[in-house]
Amino acid sequence: MRVVVQRSKQAQVEIQGKIHGQIHHGFVLLVGFTDGDGEEEINYCANKISKLRIFADEAGKLNQSLSQVKGSVLSISQFTLYADTKKGNRPGFSRAQEPQKAAENYDRFNQELRERGIEVQTGIFGADMQVSLVNDGPVTIIYDTAEN
Incomplete structure:
Protein backbone atom coordinates (compact mmCIF):
# COMPACT_ATOMS: atom_id res chain seq x y z
CA MET A 1 0.00 0.00 0.00
CA ARG A 2 1.23 3.45 -0.85
CA VAL A 3 -0.16 6.71 0.44
CA VAL A 4 1.12 10.13 -0.54
CA VAL A 5 0.16 12.66 2.14
CA GLN A 6 0.10 16.32 1.18
CA ARG A 7 -0.54 18.93 3.84
CA SER A 8 -3.10 21.26 2.34
CA LYS A 9 -4.75 24.59 3.09
CA GLN A 10 -7.72 23.66 0.89
CA ALA A 11 -8.57 20.99 -1.63
CA GLN A 12 -11.40 19.62 -3.71
CA VAL A 13 -12.18 16.88 -6.18
CA GLU A 14 -14.48 17.41 -9.14
CA ILE A 15 -16.15 14.65 -11.10
CA GLN A 16 -17.99 15.52 -14.31
CA GLY A 17 -17.83 19.21 -13.42
CA LYS A 18 -19.35 18.85 -9.94
CA ILE A 19 -17.55 19.09 -6.61
CA HIS A 20 -17.70 15.67 -4.99
CA GLY A 21 -15.42 16.21 -1.98
CA GLN A 22 -13.87 19.28 -0.41
CA ILE A 23 -11.78 20.19 2.64
CA HIS A 24 -10.54 23.49 4.00
CA HIS A 25 -7.50 22.38 6.01
CA GLY A 26 -5.81 19.04 6.41
CA PHE A 27 -4.41 16.25 4.26
CA VAL A 28 -4.90 15.23 0.66
CA LEU A 29 -4.21 11.50 0.46
CA LEU A 30 -3.38 9.74 -2.80
CA VAL A 31 -4.00 6.06 -2.06
CA GLY A 32 -2.89 2.99 -4.02
CA PHE A 33 -2.89 -0.76 -3.41
CA THR A 34 -0.89 -3.67 -4.80
CA ASP A 35 -1.42 -7.44 -4.67
CA GLY A 36 -1.45 -8.81 -1.14
CA ASP A 37 -2.49 -5.55 0.50
CA GLY A 38 -5.25 -5.89 3.08
CA GLU A 39 -6.16 -5.26 6.72
CA GLU A 40 -2.60 -5.16 8.05
CA GLU A 41 -1.48 -2.50 5.56
CA ILE A 42 -4.71 -0.52 5.95
CA ASN A 43 -4.43 -0.46 9.75
CA TYR A 44 -0.75 0.50 9.61
CA CYS A 45 -1.33 3.45 7.28
CA ALA A 46 -4.51 4.64 9.03
CA PHE A 55 1.33 20.93 11.49
CA ALA A 56 3.16 23.78 13.19
CA ASP A 57 2.72 24.43 16.90
CA GLU A 58 2.99 27.87 18.51
CA ALA A 59 6.79 27.74 18.21
CA GLY A 60 6.61 26.90 14.50
CA LYS A 61 7.78 23.31 15.04
CA LEU A 62 6.01 20.55 13.07
CA ASN A 63 4.51 18.98 16.15
CA GLN A 64 0.71 18.85 15.79
CA SER A 65 -1.54 16.17 14.34
CA LEU A 66 -4.63 16.43 12.16
CA SER A 67 -6.96 16.12 15.16
CA GLN A 68 -5.08 18.81 17.09
CA VAL A 69 -5.62 21.33 14.29
CA ASP A 84 6.10 0.48 -13.59
CA THR A 85 8.32 2.92 -15.47
CA LYS A 86 11.42 0.77 -15.98
CA LYS A 87 10.84 -0.11 -19.63
CA GLY A 88 9.89 2.23 -22.44
CA ASN A 89 7.97 5.45 -22.11
CA ARG A 90 4.49 4.11 -21.41
CA PRO A 91 4.05 3.00 -17.79
CA GLY A 92 2.61 -0.39 -16.99
CA PHE A 93 0.09 -0.89 -14.22
CA SER A 94 0.21 -4.64 -13.64
CA ARG A 95 1.49 -4.09 -10.07
CA ALA A 96 -1.71 -2.26 -9.10
CA GLN A 97 -4.22 -4.39 -7.19
CA GLU A 98 -7.18 -5.64 -9.24
CA PRO A 99 -9.94 -3.01 -9.19
CA GLN A 100 -12.63 -4.83 -7.16
CA LYS A 101 -10.25 -5.69 -4.31
CA ALA A 102 -8.61 -2.24 -4.43
CA ALA A 103 -12.05 -0.56 -4.21
CA GLU A 104 -12.90 -2.64 -1.14
CA ASN A 105 -9.54 -1.79 0.46
CA TYR A 106 -9.96 1.90 -0.36
CA ASP A 107 -13.38 1.96 1.33
CA ARG A 108 -11.99 0.10 4.39
CA PHE A 109 -9.04 2.48 4.64
CA ASN A 110 -11.33 5.54 4.62
CA GLN A 111 -13.56 3.88 7.23
CA GLU A 112 -10.51 3.21 9.44
CA LEU A 113 -9.66 6.91 9.33
CA ARG A 114 -13.25 7.82 10.21
CA GLU A 115 -13.19 5.39 13.15
CA ARG A 116 -10.15 7.31 14.41
CA GLY A 117 -12.27 10.48 14.53
CA ILE A 118 -11.14 12.02 11.24
CA GLU A 119 -13.57 13.65 8.82
CA VAL A 120 -12.95 12.07 5.41
CA GLN A 121 -14.12 13.33 2.04
CA THR A 122 -13.46 11.17 -1.03
CA GLY A 123 -13.51 11.00 -4.76
CA ILE A 124 -15.12 8.04 -6.54
CA PHE A 125 -12.99 4.96 -7.04
CA GLY A 126 -12.10 4.53 -10.71
CA ALA A 127 -13.64 7.83 -11.83
CA ASP A 128 -11.90 10.47 -13.93
CA MET A 129 -11.30 13.13 -11.27
CA GLN A 130 -9.89 16.63 -11.23
CA VAL A 131 -8.14 17.26 -7.93
CA SER A 132 -7.07 20.75 -6.93
CA LEU A 133 -5.23 21.72 -3.80
CA VAL A 134 -3.14 24.37 -2.17
CA ASN A 135 -0.16 22.40 -0.86
CA ASP A 136 0.79 23.96 2.47
CA GLY A 137 4.54 24.25 2.92
CA PRO A 138 4.84 22.30 0.73
CA VAL A 139 4.86 19.28 2.99
CA THR A 140 4.59 15.84 1.38
CA ILE A 141 5.10 12.50 3.15
CA ILE A 142 5.03 9.07 1.49
CA TYR A 143 4.04 5.85 3.25
CA ASP A 144 4.89 2.57 1.51
CA THR A 145 4.09 -0.54 3.54
CA ALA A 146 6.64 -2.56 1.56
CA GLU A 147 9.35 -0.34 3.03
CA ASN A 148 8.40 -0.32 6.73
Missing part, protein backbone atom coordinates in the same frame (compact mmCIF):
# COMPACT_ATOMS: atom_id res chain seq x y z
CA ASN A 47 -2.70 4.57 12.37
CA LYS A 48 0.38 6.41 11.08
CA ILE A 49 -1.60 9.05 9.19
CA SER A 50 -4.05 9.70 12.04
CA LYS A 51 -1.10 10.44 14.35
CA LEU A 52 1.16 12.19 11.83
CA ARG A 53 2.45 15.45 13.33
CA ILE A 54 3.22 17.81 10.46
CA LYS A 70 -9.18 20.11 13.59
CA GLY A 71 -8.28 19.18 10.02
CA SER A 72 -9.95 16.89 7.50
CA VAL A 73 -8.86 14.43 4.82
CA LEU A 74 -9.56 14.39 1.11
CA SER A 75 -8.82 10.80 0.07
CA ILE A 76 -8.28 10.02 -3.62
CA SER A 77 -7.78 6.51 -5.03
CA GLN A 78 -4.81 6.41 -7.38
CA PHE A 79 -3.72 3.11 -8.93
CA THR A 80 -0.99 4.96 -10.84
CA LEU A 81 1.09 5.01 -7.63
CA TYR A 82 2.07 1.48 -8.72
CA ALA A 83 3.18 2.46 -12.23
Whole structure:
Protein backbone atom coordinates (compact mmCIF):
# COMPACT_ATOMS: atom_id res chain seq x y z
CA MET A 1 0.00 0.00 0.00
CA ARG A 2 1.23 3.45 -0.85
CA VAL A 3 -0.16 6.71 0.44
CA VAL A 4 1.12 10.13 -0.54
CA VAL A 5 0.16 12.66 2.14
CA GLN A 6 0.10 16.32 1.18
CA ARG A 7 -0.54 18.93 3.84
CA SER A 8 -3.10 21.26 2.34
CA LYS A 9 -4.75 24.59 3.09
CA GLN A 10 -7.72 23.66 0.89
CA ALA A 11 -8.57 20.99 -1.63
CA GLN A 12 -11.40 19.62 -3.71
CA VAL A 13 -12.18 16.88 -6.18
CA GLU A 14 -14.48 17.41 -9.14
CA ILE A 15 -16.15 14.65 -11.10
CA GLN A 16 -17.99 15.52 -14.31
CA GLY A 17 -17.83 19.21 -13.42
CA LYS A 18 -19.35 18.85 -9.94
CA ILE A 19 -17.55 19.09 -6.61
CA HIS A 20 -17.70 15.67 -4.99
CA GLY A 21 -15.42 16.21 -1.98
CA GLN A 22 -13.87 19.28 -0.41
CA ILE A 23 -11.78 20.19 2.64
CA HIS A 24 -10.54 23.49 4.00
CA HIS A 25 -7.50 22.38 6.01
CA GLY A 26 -5.81 19.04 6.41
CA PHE A 27 -4.41 16.25 4.26
CA VAL A 28 -4.90 15.23 0.66
CA LEU A 29 -4.21 11.50 0.46
CA LEU A 30 -3.38 9.74 -2.80
CA VAL A 31 -4.00 6.06 -2.06
CA GLY A 32 -2.89 2.99 -4.02
CA PHE A 33 -2.89 -0.76 -3.41
CA THR A 34 -0.89 -3.67 -4.80
CA ASP A 35 -1.42 -7.44 -4.67
CA GLY A 36 -1.45 -8.81 -1.14
CA ASP A 37 -2.49 -5.55 0.50
CA GLY A 38 -5.25 -5.89 3.08
CA GLU A 39 -6.16 -5.26 6.72
CA GLU A 40 -2.60 -5.16 8.05
CA GLU A 41 -1.48 -2.50 5.56
CA ILE A 42 -4.71 -0.52 5.95
CA ASN A 43 -4.43 -0.46 9.75
CA TYR A 44 -0.75 0.50 9.61
CA CYS A 45 -1.33 3.45 7.28
CA ALA A 46 -4.51 4.64 9.03
CA ASN A 47 -2.70 4.57 12.37
CA LYS A 48 0.38 6.41 11.08
CA ILE A 49 -1.60 9.05 9.19
CA SER A 50 -4.05 9.70 12.04
CA LYS A 51 -1.10 10.44 14.35
CA LEU A 52 1.16 12.19 11.83
CA ARG A 53 2.45 15.45 13.33
CA ILE A 54 3.22 17.81 10.46
CA PHE A 55 1.33 20.93 11.49
CA ALA A 56 3.16 23.78 13.19
CA ASP A 57 2.72 24.43 16.90
CA GLU A 58 2.99 27.87 18.51
CA ALA A 59 6.79 27.74 18.21
CA GLY A 60 6.61 26.90 14.50
CA LYS A 61 7.78 23.31 15.04
CA LEU A 62 6.01 20.55 13.07
CA ASN A 63 4.51 18.98 16.15
CA GLN A 64 0.71 18.85 15.79
CA SER A 65 -1.54 16.17 14.34
CA LEU A 66 -4.63 16.43 12.16
CA SER A 67 -6.96 16.12 15.16
CA GLN A 68 -5.08 18.81 17.09
CA VAL A 69 -5.62 21.33 14.29
CA LYS A 70 -9.18 20.11 13.59
CA GLY A 71 -8.28 19.18 10.02
CA SER A 72 -9.95 16.89 7.50
CA VAL A 73 -8.86 14.43 4.82
CA LEU A 74 -9.56 14.39 1.11
CA SER A 75 -8.82 10.80 0.07
CA ILE A 76 -8.28 10.02 -3.62
CA SER A 77 -7.78 6.51 -5.03
CA GLN A 78 -4.81 6.41 -7.38
CA PHE A 79 -3.72 3.11 -8.93
CA THR A 80 -0.99 4.96 -10.84
CA LEU A 81 1.09 5.01 -7.63
CA TYR A 82 2.07 1.48 -8.72
CA ALA A 83 3.18 2.46 -12.23
CA ASP A 84 6.10 0.48 -13.59
CA THR A 85 8.32 2.92 -15.47
CA LYS A 86 11.42 0.77 -15.98
CA LYS A 87 10.84 -0.11 -19.63
CA GLY A 88 9.89 2.23 -22.44
CA ASN A 89 7.97 5.45 -22.11
CA ARG A 90 4.49 4.11 -21.41
CA PRO A 91 4.05 3.00 -17.79
CA GLY A 92 2.61 -0.39 -16.99
CA PHE A 93 0.09 -0.89 -14.22
CA SER A 94 0.21 -4.64 -13.64
CA ARG A 95 1.49 -4.09 -10.07
CA ALA A 96 -1.71 -2.26 -9.10
CA GLN A 97 -4.22 -4.39 -7.19
CA GLU A 98 -7.18 -5.64 -9.24
CA PRO A 99 -9.94 -3.01 -9.19
CA GLN A 100 -12.63 -4.83 -7.16
CA LYS A 101 -10.25 -5.69 -4.31
CA ALA A 102 -8.61 -2.24 -4.43
CA ALA A 103 -12.05 -0.56 -4.21
CA GLU A 104 -12.90 -2.64 -1.14
CA ASN A 105 -9.54 -1.79 0.46
CA TYR A 106 -9.96 1.90 -0.36
CA ASP A 107 -13.38 1.96 1.33
CA ARG A 108 -11.99 0.10 4.39
CA PHE A 109 -9.04 2.48 4.64
CA ASN A 110 -11.33 5.54 4.62
CA GLN A 111 -13.56 3.88 7.23
CA GLU A 112 -10.51 3.21 9.44
CA LEU A 113 -9.66 6.91 9.33
CA ARG A 114 -13.25 7.82 10.21
CA GLU A 115 -13.19 5.39 13.15
CA ARG A 116 -10.15 7.31 14.41
CA GLY A 117 -12.27 10.48 14.53
CA ILE A 118 -11.14 12.02 11.24
CA GLU A 119 -13.57 13.65 8.82
CA VAL A 120 -12.95 12.07 5.41
CA GLN A 121 -14.12 13.33 2.04
CA THR A 122 -13.46 11.17 -1.03
CA GLY A 123 -13.51 11.00 -4.76
CA ILE A 124 -15.12 8.04 -6.54
CA PHE A 125 -12.99 4.96 -7.04
CA GLY A 126 -12.10 4.53 -10.71
CA ALA A 127 -13.64 7.83 -11.83
CA ASP A 128 -11.90 10.47 -13.93
CA MET A 129 -11.30 13.13 -11.27
CA GLN A 130 -9.89 16.63 -11.23
CA VAL A 131 -8.14 17.26 -7.93
CA SER A 132 -7.07 20.75 -6.93
CA LEU A 133 -5.23 21.72 -3.80
CA VAL A 134 -3.14 24.37 -2.17
CA ASN A 135 -0.16 22.40 -0.86
CA ASP A 136 0.79 23.96 2.47
CA GLY A 137 4.54 24.25 2.92
CA PRO A 138 4.84 22.30 0.73
CA VAL A 139 4.86 19.28 2.99
CA THR A 140 4.59 15.84 1.38
CA ILE A 141 5.10 12.50 3.15
CA ILE A 142 5.03 9.07 1.49
CA TYR A 143 4.04 5.85 3.25
CA ASP A 144 4.89 2.57 1.51
CA THR A 145 4.09 -0.54 3.54
CA ALA A 146 6.64 -2.56 1.56
CA GLU A 147 9.35 -0.34 3.03
CA ASN A 148 8.40 -0.32 6.73
